[in-house]
Amino acid sequence: MKLAGYGEDRLVTELVANLRHFRKEVAVGPGDDCAVITERGSRWDQLLKTDAIVEGVHFLSSAPAAQVGWKALCRAISDIGAMGGEARHALVTLGLREDVSVAWVRRLYSGIRKAGDRYGVEIVGGETVRTPGATFVSVSLAGRVERGRAVLRNGGRAGDAVLVTGKLGGSIRGWHLRFHPRVSEGRWLGKTGWIHAMMDLSDGLAADLPRLARASGVGWRLFEEVIPVRRGATLHGALTDGEDYELLLTISSENLPKLLKNWSRHFPDLSLSVIGELTPEMHEEPRQAGGFQHF
């Protein structure tokens, strides 16, 4: 059986199911935005994330190289933010076609560097390899969060309000190369102590919300009329385009009013919208209704 059509979630679920867990310091393994490692005696938990972007899939050969570099690092930073963490140290692997120009690589790296400087991430290592195929950038990122305070996907509860930051859809027209990872927002949200579950939106709300709900063992309902749609995008796009890199989070209705009030004071320029709720019954849907599927 070929990968095409098999489904990324299904493949990953299967591969991960066979992994052995023998290191007791691993608090969260595969399946969330980041892995969480707890060290005895430390007031911090470590967050580990890896992410790759590939030419022809996540960026076109014609895309400005500096923006490709920015995107490569910011995608991983977004995942650290979605745990309520602080991004710190990155390793960058460049897989380069031989006919790529040295100038292109320099611009790519300048974009990576710019993102690192902007978000406090130091590039501590990496490597370059040649590839006969598509150019790729693989980033791994280490971050941290106060011990036991990582916000996971699986903490959602029936009755929770579902919220998103910013606007969704139409990312392909430029946002996907220039987005701002919501890391200070995620960190602030985590510190409130009110957020039950959080993740970043990379494959589109229609794929990602069911993932959060499944991890939490609950169902979900969307209020489609209030989903914040990016100018020029459609509701369908807001659900399925992907690459929004906004935060998806849930909170009890009790804490919702004070969250919204404090949010607008701290982040006056970024919307935080209630778009649905978690429900008691889990949906039965082995495959999502929409959203980006890698295979």
Added chain:
Amino acid sequence: MKLAGYGEDRLVTELVANLRHFRKEVAVGPGDDCAVITERGSRWDQLLKTDAIVEGVHFLSSAPAAQVGWKALCRAISDIGAMGGEARHALVTLGLREDVSVAWVRRLYSGIRKAGDRYGVEIVGGETVRTPGATFVSVSLAGRVERGRAVLRNGGRAGDAVLVTGKLGGSIRGWHLRFHPRVSEGRWLGKTGWIHAMMDLSDGLAADLPRLARASGVGWRLFEEVIPVRRGATLHGALTDGEDYELLLTISSENLPKLLKNWSRHFPDLSLSVIGELTPEMHEEPRQAGGFQHF
């Protein structure tokens, strides 16, 4: 200017030179086998490494998938070993062609898993992405070493004896897919406190020894007649084939006898050979005489 012919070392040196270093906890950044992160109050330093292998460069499409997986993880483990560290948590990114079979991916992953189980590394996360080009496996690995005890490349001193573990050359006939990373050996060597500089041999002695010497600000001399050549390989191959994944290390001549004596007691099945010495004068050679160049 195209990458081909530009030289990997030159490109990497240039990219790295522009990086800003603003995180004071970063004890060692790019340029060694691993990055070293020091945390206040911890008795451990963290080691971070990333490494990728690409179809058509590091493995053939026809290579057994389980061995490809083994190789992918073991390369990174080898780098942790070369710092005297302990390998712990891995993130694995698979870049897969759509026409790859699900069975192939399962076998690949079983090889990764086997290497993890063998060397105490837990797979804590990762992702799969589609690629229109060559399949790749990108691994990032977190490890640790007792605080301040990482063995770097730059500690070599003029007069040091230069040693290697095992035999060199001819890796392409199978060793490169089945090798045993020298992580327990590296850890033991680091703990002796006698090793001035250490790295793993990935691009061949003719490329890697000059790197160690340059980092240490010294020159080097090889005793070619005593270089341990793998059965069926040539001296030239031992110098330039690459992918040996043996340890290259230096030690003062004073400590050499007791090292050799203790080594043979702890590792009776693996040779440790004196193959040269470090000399006072740095060589002038912007490009290596041999060894594997990625571009």
